[in-house]
Amino acid sequence: MLNRLFSGDLPRSRMLTLLLIAIVAGLALVPFIFPGAKAINVAAKICVFIVLVASFDLLLGYTGIVSFAHTMFFGIGAYGVSIALTRMGPTWAAVAAGIAAALAMSLVLSLLIGLFSLRVKAIFYAMITLAVASAFQTFASQMSEITGGEDGLSFKVPELLRHGFALSDQPFLGVSLDGKLISYYLLFAVSVVLFLLMLRIVNSPFGRVLQAIRENDFRAEALGYRTVVYRTLSNVLSAGFATLAGVLLALWLRYNGPDTSLSFEIMIDILLMVVIGGMGTMYGAVVGATLFVIAQNYLQDLMKLASDAANGIPLLSNLVHPDRWLLWLGILFVVSVYRFPTGIVGKLRAKVLGKP
Amino acid sequence: MNSATAGSPVMDALPSVNADRLPLLLVPVLALVALPLMGSLSTWVTLTVAGLAMGMIIFIIASGLTLVFGLMDVLNFGHGVFIALGAYLAMSVLGTMTGWTASEHLLLNLLAALPAMLVAMIVAGGVGLAFERVIIRPVYGQHLKQIMITMGGMIVGEELIKVIWGAQTIPLPLPAAFRGALLLGDAAVEKYRLIAVVIGLAVFAAMFWVLSRTKVGLLIRAGVQDREMVESLGYRIRRLFVGVFVAGSALAGLGGVMWGLYQQNLTPQMGSQVNVLIFIVIIIGGLGSVGGCFIGALLVGLLANYTGFLVPKVALFSNILLMVIVLLWRPQGIYPVAKR
Amino acid sequence: MSAPLLRLEGVHTHIGAYHILHGVDLDVAQGELTVLLGRNGAGKTTTLRTIMGLWQASQGSIRFDGEDIGACRTPEIAQHGIAYVPENMGIFADLTVCENMLLAARGARRAQDIDERRLTWIFGLFPALQKFWQHPAGLLSGGQKQMLAVARAIVEPRKLLLVDEPSKGLAPAIIQNMIAAFRELKQTDTTILLVEQNFHFARQLGDRVAVMDDGRIVHSGAMAELAEDEDLQQRLLGLSLAAHQ
Numbered sequence: 042m043l044n045r046l047f048s049g050d051l052p053r054s055r056m057l058t059l060l061l062i063a064i065v066a067g068l069a070l071v072p073f074i075f076p077g078a079k080a081i082n083v084a085a086k087i088c089v090f091i092v093l094v095a096s097f098d099l100l101l102g103y104t105g106i107v108s109f110a111h112t113m114f115f116g117i118g119a120y121g122v123s124i125a126l127t128r129m130g131p132t133w134a135a136v137a138a139g140i141a142a143a144l145a146m147s148l149v150l151s152l153l154i155g156l157f158s159l160r161v162k163a164i165f166y167a168m169i170t171l172a173v174a175s176a177f178q179t180f181a182s183q184m185s186e187i188t189g190g191e192d193g194l195s196f197k198v199p200e201l202l203r204h205g206f207a208l209s210d211q212p213f214l215g216v217s218l219d220g221k222l223i224s225y226y227l228l229f230a231v232s233v234v235l236f237l238l239m240l241r242i243v244n245s246p247f248g249r250v251l252q253a254i255r256e257n258d259f260r261a262e263a264l265g266y267r268t269v270v271y272r273t274l275s276n277v278l279s280a281g282f283a284t285l286a287g288v289l290l291a292l293w294l295r296y297n298g299p300d301t302s303l304s305f306e307i308m309i310d311i312l313l314m315v316v317i318g319g320m321g322t323m324y325g326a327v328v329g330a331t332l333f334v335i336a337q338n339y340l341q342d343l344m345k346l347a348s349d350a351a352n353g354i355p356l357l358s359n360l361v362h363p364d365r366w367l368l369w370l371g372i373l374f375v376v377s378v379y380r381f382p383t384g385i386v387g388k389l390r391a392k393v394l395g396k397p
Numbered sequence: 398m399n400s401a402t403a404g405s406p407v408m409d410a411l412p413s414v415n416a417d418r419l420p421l422l423l424v425p426v427l428a429l430v431a432l433p434l435m436g437s438l439s440t441w442v443t444l445t446v447a448g449l450a451m452g453m454i455i456f457i458i459a460s461g462l463t464l465v466f467g468l469m470d471v472l473n474f475g476h477g478v479f480i481a482l483g484a485y486l487a488m489s490v491l492g493t494m495t496g497w498t499a500s501e502h503l504l505l506n507l508l509a510a511l512p513a514m515l516v517a518m519i520v521a522g523g524v525g526l527a528f529e530r531v532i533i534r535p536v537y538g539q540h541l542k543q544i545m546i547t548m549g550g551m552i553v554g555e556e557l558i559k560v561i562w563g564a565q566t567i568p569l570p571l572p573a574a575f576r577g578a579l580l581l582g583d584a585a586v587e588k589y590r591l592i593a594v595v596i597g598l599a600v601f602a603a604m605f606w607v608l609s610r611t612k613v614g615l616l617i618r619a620g621v622q623d624r625e626m627v628e629s630l631g632y633r634i635r636r637l638f639v640g641v642f643v644a645g646s647a648l649a650g651l652g653g654v655m656w657g658l659y660q661q662n663l664t665p666q667m668g669s670q671v672n673v674l675i676f677i678v679i680i681i682g683g684l685g686s687v688g689g690c691f692i693g694a695l696l697v698g699l700l701a702n703y704t705g706f707l708v709p710k711v712a713l714f715s716n717i718l719l720m721v722i723v724l725l726w727r728p729q730g731i732y733p734v735a736k737r
Numbered sequence: 738m739s740a741p742l743l744r745l746e747g748v749h750t751h752i753g754a755y756h757i758l759h760g761v762d763l764d765v766a767q768g769e770l771t772v773l774l775g776r777n778g779a780g781k782t783t784t785l786r787t788i789m790g791l792w793q794a795s796q797g798s799i800r801f802d803g804e805d806i807g808a809c810r811t812p813e814i815a816q817h818g819i820a821y822v823p824e825n826m827g828i829f830a831d832l833t834v835c836e837n838m839l840l841a842a843r844g845a846r847r848a849q850d851i852d853e854r855r856l857t858w859i860f861g862l863f864p865a866l867q868k869f870w871q872h873p874a875g876l877l878s879g880g881q882k883q884m885l886a887v888a889r890a891i892v893e894p895r896k897l898l899l900v901d902e903p904s905k906g907l908a909p910a911i912i913q914n915m916i917a918a919f920r921e922l923k924q925t926d927t928t929i930l931l932v933e934q935n936f937h938f939a940r941q942l943g944d945r946v947a948v949m950d951d952g953r954i955v956h957s958g959a960m961a962e963l964a965e966d967e968d969l970q971q972r973l974l975g976l977s978l979a980a981h982q
Contacts, residue, residue, distance in 0.1 A: 107544045157724070164472045165684075167544045168676040171474075172717060175673045179713045305669070309552060312545060359560045368556030375549035378542055379535060612846055615836050619829040625791055626827030630889070631815030631843050 046237060048244040052324055057389040061324060064331050068229060072216050079338070081225055087334045088232040089290045094314045095239050095326035096282030102321030103243050104275040105255035109308055110154065110170035113177045114280040116303035117150070118143045118287025123194045123297040124187060131197035136292070143284050151280035155273035178303050193298020202227070202292065228289050235285060240323050242278065251275050252321075306367065310337075313374050319384025328385050341366055420731045424695045431703045442584035444702045450590035452698025453597020454659060458652030459675040459682075459690050460604060461645015467621035467685025467734055469638045470540075471533055474547040476675065477668030478554030479525060479646045483517035483653030484663050485562050488569050490516050498572040506572035517654045518647040525646025529639055551669060558665045567663045575658070593655055600648070601691060608687065617641060621685045621734055677716045681723045683730025692731055693723075740803070742767045742928050743788070743897060748797035750780075750787045757783045759952035760797065765897070765945075770919070770929040772939040772960065774974060775949035781932040782824055784949070785899045788930075789821045790814045802896060816843075818896035822903065824932075826886040830875030834866055834885055837874050841889035851892060859888045862918045880911035887918065891927070898922075898929045904938045916941055936974060940964050948973045 044051065052058045067074075071084040097111050121143025122136055129135035150173075158169040181188050188194065200206055206220035216222065242248055254261040254268050262268050291297040300306075310333065318329020344363045351358040359365065377384070383391070428445055435441040462476045490513040491498055497509040532550040536542040571589055578585040608614035620627045620634050627634050656671060657663050678697050682689025697716055705712040723731060741764040750758040758780050765771045773781050786792045788799060790811040799807040806814050815821070820841075829837055835848050838856075845851045860867040863884040869877060874885055883903055890898050903919075904912050912935075919942050922929065933939040939946070943960035956963075956973050963969055 101541075105541060107541060109548075157721070164466075164540055164544065165680070167474070168472070168680060169720075172673050172677050172720070175670075176714055176717050183710065183713065309548075312548070316545070356560065364564065365556055365560060367552060368560065371549050371552035371556060375532070375546055375553065378545050378549065382542070612839065615832060615840055618831055619840055622829050622831060623827050625811070626823065626829070627840070628811040629789055629791070629815055629821040629823070629827065630841055631812050632840075633810075633812045 048241045050244045054389040072222055083338050085228055085293045087331050088228050089286050090330035090334055091327050092232050092235045093283055093286040094311055094330045095236055095323055096279045097311050098315050098326050100279040104251045107167040108170045110174040111283055112303055112308045113174045114147045114283035115287040117147050118284035119291040119297040119302035122288045122291045123196055126196040127194050131199050133199050140288055147280045147284040151277045155276040182299050195296045198295050228293055313370055316377050317384055319386030322386040325384050325386040420692055427699055439584035444706055446586045446590050448699035448702035450593035452695035453594050454652050454655045455678055456691050456694035457600050458649050459678045460687055461648045463679040463690045464641050465645050468641055475550035476649055477672035478551055479521040479649035480653035480671050481558055481668035483521045483650030484657030486517045486520055487513040487654040501573050503574040506574040510572055514651055514654050517650040521650025522643045522647035525643045529642045555665050569657045569661055569663050571658055677720050681720055683732040683734055685734035686732035689730055689732035741765055744800045746798045748794045750783055750792050751795050757952055761954055763947055763954055765930050767928055768926045769944040770923055770942050771945040772943035773932045773947050779949040780952040781949055782901055785901055820890035820895040820898050822886045822890050822900040824901040826882050828874045828882045833871050834874050835870050838892050841892045863888055880907050901932045904935045
């Protein structure tokens with residue numbers, strides 16, 4: 042049963058299993074163990090990023106393609122539902138329409154980009170996605186009458202999800218059963234389902250072909266697999282899941298703007314999460330996203346302390362300033378690609394196999 | 398096949414294949430097509446000079462990148478760092494010579510601008526040398542890692558620029574004599590744009606001379622086509638590559654100075670913004686082709702200025718549109734480089 | 738007998754996951770033309786590429802002119818005096834014939850620096866090169882490209898030429914021209930290791946012959962011996978010369 046749920050692809054390491062159980066349990070129980078707005082916001086962000094990073098891993102780790110347009114699809118999802126809710130009012134029909142429109146747009150775009158550039162080398166694809174993503178970002182901020190421009194869109198969500206909505210007047214285990222709690226659990230459940238679905242995909246025959254192409258596209262082609270078709274499909278699937286992650290984020294935040302879903306900085310975050318967690322493992326997305334989002338939210342506070350302490354020392358205080366968070370991430374990223382290419386999951390699994 | 402006869406098999410004539418000159422027409426054709434759309438000749442002249450200036454600067458920046466790719470199959474996503482680095486260095490150097498830059502005297506202006514450009518090129522080249530060693534060398538032949546590592550290098554470089562010079566936008570005023578416009582008939586042409594075109598042409602001419610008249614240049618061109626054969630002839634292509642990488646970084650530094658003066662202000666993100674343009678240009682030109690890169694850069698520069706005037710909303714996508722059209726016509730770019 | 742110019746002992750080469758050479762032992766004597774025969778995929782090209790350092794041998798030793806070159810990189814091996822004409826000829830298509838030759842002449846900085854007497858001799862062997870001297874090499878016909886490839890290898894004196902299938906895809910008349918050129922080369926006491934599929938071509942030039950199969954040398958001896966022994970040909974090459982002619 043459990044084996045089927047995980048598509049036969051179990052963590053294969055006791056440490057990893059414990060870590061995953063701790064993460065999932067933590068996420069499931071956050072509202073009860075860590076009261077306060079910050080904890081639940083961090084947990085929701087982790088859930089969204091697990092889906093987003095897993096969808097990127099589908100492309101990078103399993104197909105061996107680097108795309109810099111992943112946040113574009115993430116943004117399309119977020120904008121789709123935001124625009125629909127702004128225009129059509131806070132109804133479930135609007136949510137559905139937003140999701141459908143966003144998925145359709147992602148489908149078309151990813152199909153076009155894929156067919157256009159996946160024939161050629163990985164490098165070509167990376168360059169083209171970078172160009173398209175940056176154009177899209179400018180486009181989104183230019184079309185301010187629809188997207189809200191740089192300010193973004195704040196909107197109302199369907200009543201069930203609103204913070205003011207109360208399921209019951211009685212708090213349950215000290216936690217009030219309000220729309221926020223419902224939103225969180227809805228988000229959590231959808232994330233779990235999406236993750237398991239992606240796990241199923243990478244362990245299906247289709248997923249095996251993707252990995253064969255990643256290892257040796259020439260041989261896969263010789264065996265009769267149309268690599269362009271498989272790569273494009275993987276691209277489309279990955280874009281679709283990223284879009285859904287965007288929908289989740291927008292519904293949770295009840296706001297969307299370029300910085301929350303489209304910026305290149307998020308693209309870098311995703312890259313980092315997938316590398317730290319472990320490429321081509323799916324579970325790496327869970328570990329990577331969790332560690333990263335927690336670090337992002339709590340380490341920056343630490344940097345602020347350090348920066349204040351180093352106040353007056355000219356360069357050092359700049360180096361540890363919370364705004365230079367990305368500098369340290371970048372260094373960590375470069376070092377982990379060199380030294381740590383299999384990520385945390387890879388390391389944990391290697392231990393099981395008896396390799397140092 | 399060759400139609401050799403028994404008598405003189407070796408004397409069969411050269412197949413009459415014309416060299417591919419069609420793409421050379423693209424730039425003048427684009428300029429001519431734009432002419433009737435502009436409404437007035439003077440507007441057209443102004444925009445064309447602006448477009449050529451922009452194209453030249455982009456070419457200076459992109460040429461090194463395309464050669465580095467052609468030679469070693471290395472695409473440096475961190476190329477933008479050298480652009481921003483060059484611009485900030487120039488700003489610092491010019492800042493120490495405000496007396497000369499503020500002077501209306503052209504000679505004093507040049508005396509200030511030249512060292513600024515020189516410093517930008519030397520430091521960018523030096524950083525390029527280190528970048529090749531630390532960032533690129535360990536991941537030769539591994540495309541996936543290469544893309545990620547060089548992108549990581551880009552982020553770190555951009556952040557370091559913020560650490561040194563701050564994250565805010567900094568104005569970079571033109572030296573006094575470079576400001577203002579010349580009147581060509583009715584058309585106002587900014588002096589600096591003319592200067593940029595001249596410098597761009599000089600760089601192109603120098604590069605053309607090196608690549609066609611010197612042995613090192615021939616080796617670079619040969620290496621782009623067949624790396625193994627160059628090694629089999631007894632040349633160390635690694636050294637050649639490091640040399641091209643350093644030169645490409647230095648040119649990016651120079652281009653950064655010129656881009657900064659063109660925009661007249663600097664942001665740490667300028668590198669990654671220009672990077673996107675450059676990628677489009679070298680894809681259009683055909684990865685590894687300097688000639689294609691030149692044409693691509695001019696097309697992008699002209700189109701950006703024309704559409705910016707005619708339909709500003711479309712201007713944002715004009716580059717991508719151009720890339721799509723070119724790739725539909727020639728999927729490997731204007732001048733595909735014959736590979737191994 | 739003095740030590741051979743080139744000696745391979747127990748050379749193994751892996752390409753990725755594939756084990757191609759399984760212990761090649763091969764001697765190439767000074768001043769002789771040795772032909773390496775064998776069917777497709779026997780490892781002939783891999784042997785040449787391994788000598789040239791384009792693939793790294795995983796095991797065994799390669800000695801050239803008294804030195805171990807097994808660990809050298811390709812440019813150093815070339816500088817030891819080995820010239821290589823690959824199967825695809827390795828012509829720089831965008832460069833002119835002259836520029837191609839200039840790059841092959843390591844000692845020359847400009848075209849004028851190329852040894853004039855040697856060039857005249859090469860033009861005698863391959864007149865087409867003189868005729869198309871300033872033309873892009875990419876415009877040459879297949880046979881002319883092959884001539885240029887060989888000419889590049891001999892533009893300066895080299896101790897050993899490695900030539901991979903110079904007759905491949907050429908018209909019969911051009912093959913004759915190529916044979917004549919190699920005969921002339923042999924007069925100059927150049928040592929040559931030639932990979933061939935075309936036994937007819939090989940028989941006319943070879944002093945010695947080595948036959949490869951499945952990554953090993955399965956026969957080596959004088960060419961005359963193999964040329965006369967049809968049974969041996971049948972066994973080693975799956976053909977007899979009589980049937981082939």
